[in-house]
Amino acid sequence: MDAVRTCDLTKRFGGKTAVDRFGMRVGKGDIYGFVGRNGAGKTTVMRMLAGLAEPTGGEVRVFGASPKEAGTARRIGVLIEHPGLYGSMSAYDNLMMKALALGLVDPKGKSRELLEFVGLGQVGRMKAKRFSLGMKQRLGLALALLGDPDLLLLDEPLNGLDPEGVQEVRRLIMQLNEQRGVTVVVSSHALEQLGRMATRYGVIREGRMVRELTAADVERECSDFLQVETANPKRALAVLQERFPALRFQAMPDASLRAFGGADAAAVGAALAEQGIAVSGLYAHKRDLEEFFVEMMGAEHRG
Numbered sequence: 537m538d539a540v541r542t543c544d545l546t547k548r549f550g551g552k553t554a555v556d557r558f559g560m561r562v563g564k565g566d567i568y569g570f571v572g573r574n575g576a577g578k579t580t581v582m583r584m585l586a587g588l589a590e591p592t593g594g595e596v597r598v599f600g601a602s603p604k605e606a607g608t609a610r611r612i613g614v615l616i617e618h619p620g621l622y623g624s625m626s627a628y629d630n631l632m633m634k635a636l637a638l639g640l641v642d643p644k645g646k647s648r649e650l651l652e653f654v655g656l657g658q659v660g661r662m663k664a665k666r667f668s669l670g671m672k673q674r675l676g677l678a679l680a681l682l683g684d685p686d687l688l689l690l691d692e693p694l695n696g697l698d699p700e701g702v703q704e705v706r707r708l709i710m711q712l713n714e715q716r717g718v719t720v721v722v723s724s725h726a727l728e729q730l731g732r733m734a735t736r737y738g739v740i741r742e743g744r745m746v747r748e749l750t751a752a753d754v755e756r757e758c759s760d761f762l763q764v765e766t767a768n769p770k771r772a773l774a775v776l777q778e779r780f781p782a783l784r785f786q787a788m789p790d791a792s793l794r795a796f797g798g799a800d801a802a803a804v805g806a807a808l809a810e811q812g813i814a815v816s817g818l819y820a821h822k823r824d825l826e827e828f829f830v831e832m833m834g835a836e837h838r839g
């Protein structure tokens with residue numbers, strides 16, 4: 537069973553269709569990178585996944601049920617837009633209040649544990665309004681984690697963080713995923729950062745799903761060619777063409793060779809070594825991740 541599945545999900549605001557027959561599939565245990573331009577519809581989709589907004593049409597299933605069912609709602613942790621903090625209360629009290637509302641068995645222990653987990657252990661008594669944006673995001677994450685969710689929905693959790701904060705939050709997300717098996721849907725414009733954690737991606741454009749792809753798909757599609765440098769490019773080319781008929785080769789003016797079509801560096805290196813051809817350079821040229829996604833997201837929508 538998938539963690540999330542939507543079918544023909546649609547949301548209209550007046551005459552505007554913000555989400556249009558949107559189909560999404562998030563497997564259990566995925567870190568799902570959800571990407572799209574500003575206004576493409578990410579927040580609106582996330583709100584419907586969380587059961588916070590009612591679809592105009594279509595369906596959302598979270599662990600096979602409606603996110604509005606009490607049993608399912610409990611399994612979803614949400615950090616969407618502003619974390620909904622009480623500024624005049626301390627971080628600890630913000631957590632305690634929600635912990636009590638959720639009826640947790642050990643609200644104090646859980647609140648303390650989560651403050652530590654998100655790196656706010658030392659400032660738990662500080663009023664939330666005195667927090668920096670990064671600290672607020674981390675407190676928001678702690679609040680989302682209170683009910684020990686199986687699914688975390690994080691809308692732009694890296695926004696407004698300094699580079700260190702970005703790394704820290706990414707590390708927390710990965711830790712939750714690896715150690716507690718939490719499935720995560722995370723939207724972000726920080727594609728490079730997403731690329732370091734996502735196992736699967738969904739690209740939304742003007743309310744529609746453009747494409748879903750796995751990290752392996754991205755890896756494959758972003759690897760352009762393998763660059764091979766030898767002292768004897770002519771012979772190397774002959775050897776490689778014979779050995780790897782499915783690949784396409786190009787001899788470059790600088791005497792290097794390029795292998796297109798998913799060349800395996802280790803296999804290419806070994807084939808040349810077997811023939812006694814010394815290899816001085818062998819590296820994969822990657823297409824920029826950002827460029828790859830930006831192309832799918834389409835031009836900035838102005839209007």
Ligand SMILES: Nc1ncnc2c1ncn2[C@@H]1O[C@H](COP(=O)(O)OP(=O)(O)OP(=O)(O)O)[C@@H](O)[C@H]1O
Pocket residue numbers: 549554572573574575576577578579580581
């Ligand atoms: N409550 C609302 N009433 C009217 N229109 C809305 C409402 N919420 C969202 N929209 C519109 O729906 C579209 C999608 O917005 P949404 O916030 O989901 O995009 P997004 O991809 O999350 O963008 P961002 O990255 O800027 O947060 C936008 O055109 C937005 O103006």
